[in-house]
Amino acid sequence: MIVKLNEIDEYYDELDFSRPFVIPTETVYGLAAKIDSDEALRKIFEIKGRPTDNPLIVHISGVEMLETLIEGPVCEEYKVLITKYWPGPLTLIFKCKENLSAVIRGRNQSTVAIRRPRSEALRNLIARIGVPLAAPSANTSGRPSPSCVEHAVNDLGEKVSLYIDDGPCEEGLESTVFGIIDGIPTLLRPGSITKEMIEESLQREIVLKTHASDDEAPICPGHKYKHYAPNASIYLFTGMEWKEKMKTTAEELKDKKIGLIGHQRQNFAVEKFYDIGETLKDKCKNIFSAFRDLDLCCDVIFVHETALEMEGRAFMDRVRKAATYVI
Ligand code: TXA
Numbered sequence: 416m417i418v419k420l421n422e423i424d425e426y427y428d429e430l431d432f433s434r435p436f437v438i439p440t441e442t443v444y445g446l447a448a449k450i451d452s453d454e455a456l457r458k459i460f461e462i463k464g465r466p467t468d469n470p471l472i473v474h475i476s477g478v479e480m481l482e483t484l485i486e487g488p489v490c491e492e493y494k495v496l497i498t499k500y501w502p503g504p505l506t507l508i509f510k511c512k513e514n515l516s517a518v519i520r521g522r523n524q525s526t527v528a529i530r531r532p533r534s535e536a537l538r539n540l541i542a543r544i545g546v547p548l549a550a551p552s553a554n555t556s557g558r559p560s561p562s563c564v565e566h567a568v569n570d571l572g573e574k575v576s577l578y579i580d581d582g583p584c585e586e587g588l589e590s591t592v593f594g595i596i597d598g599i600p601t602l603l604r605p606g607s608i609t610k611e612m613i614e615e616s617l618q619r620e621i622v623l624k625t626h627a628s629d630d631e632a633p634i635c636p637g638h639k640y641k642h643y644a645p646n647a648s649i650y651l652f653t654g655m656e657w658k659e660k661m662k663t664t665a666e667e668l669k670d671k672k673i674g675l676i677g678h679q680r681q682n683f684a685v686e687k688f689y690d691i692g693e694t695l696k697d698k699c700k701n702i703f704s705a706f707r708d709l710d711l712c713c714d715v716i717f718v719h720e721t722a723l724e725m726e727g728r729a730f731m732d733r734v735r736k737a738a739t740y741v742i
């Protein structure tokens with residue numbers, strides 16, 4: 416069943432929120448469960464095929480819910496970020512309360528990731544349900560995150576019985592994940608709240624830690640896993656000569672159906688060209704849709720790199736993790 420977010424109040428009493436359901440957020444669609452039901456939380460992992468050691472982000476309606484989840488007072492630096500960027504696409508890592516479900520806790524079972532989503536209608540729904548919602552992206556584990564409800568339906572189908580639809584996501588990429596870890600301000604997943612914005616707000620440099628080396632226990636368990644990839648192999652082209660390299664590779668792969676992601680067509684034939692727009696915001700918003708769309712008709716997908724600054728960092732993080740070949 417698909418219900419529109421702006422009609423949810425009319426249907427509320429008929430809906431079953433005791434099992435995982437899909438919610439729209441400004442970033443990507445999420446597969447949500449109430450955090451007071453371990454059974455529903457476990458079901459999320461089963462439906463997505465998600466490794467059980469990868470913890471979930473908890474979505475809250477307001478600051479009163481925050482206090483029910485975290486141990487101790489909010490530190491001054493988090494206060495600055497909360498004032499500036501909540502509600503919005505910024506997830507913060509806190510020390511969690513003893514009674515929080517172990518199913519969703521991170522690092523040594525002592526932390527919890529929390530965000531307050533931008534949509535007022537979604538926050539009202541969380542408030543009406545009365546319990547924070549844990550929600551990872553509503554895709555099958557390893558696939559691109561869903562930036563519209565159809566993507567979630569395609570991946571999860573009848574494994575989920577309630578989908579709440581609010582149209583295409585404003586952002587299209589997952590939230591920024593940031594935490595002060597052992598006293599070090601650390602960016603765990605770049606997003607549209609950029610490294611530069613956080614540094615400006617905190618007036619100090621922050622560390623970027625988005626890849627865990629193999630021998631190191633990751634701070635953000637999501638770092639360990641293959642991510643965001645469609646079935647078609649993704650070729651990421653880098654450096655000044657990316658256009659020439661693309662053309663040569665297209666000639667080498669002439670028996671394959673090539674999908675091209677970019678803002679301009681190139682001088683070689685492709686099966687399908689997907690215009691992801693010109694600005695960094697457009698690129699972030701459209702990249703997962705582009706992967707899913709080209710995956711329907713292409714064997715390989717070509718994309719070129721973007722400068723590692725501002726939202727370009729989030730774009731490159733997702734594209735690098737999805738890429739089969741970097742050329
Ligand atoms: O925009 C988003 O954040 C979306 C929407 C639905 O809110 N959610 C999302 O969730 O992207 P997910 O599960 O796909 O990604 C959550 C990331 C994972 O990389 C996970 O490892 C990390 O956040 N994470 C969760 N809890 C953590 C914790 N306590 N400490 C460190 N990293 C954590």
Ligand code: MG
Nearest residue numbers: 551552560589
């Ligand atoms: Mg995800």
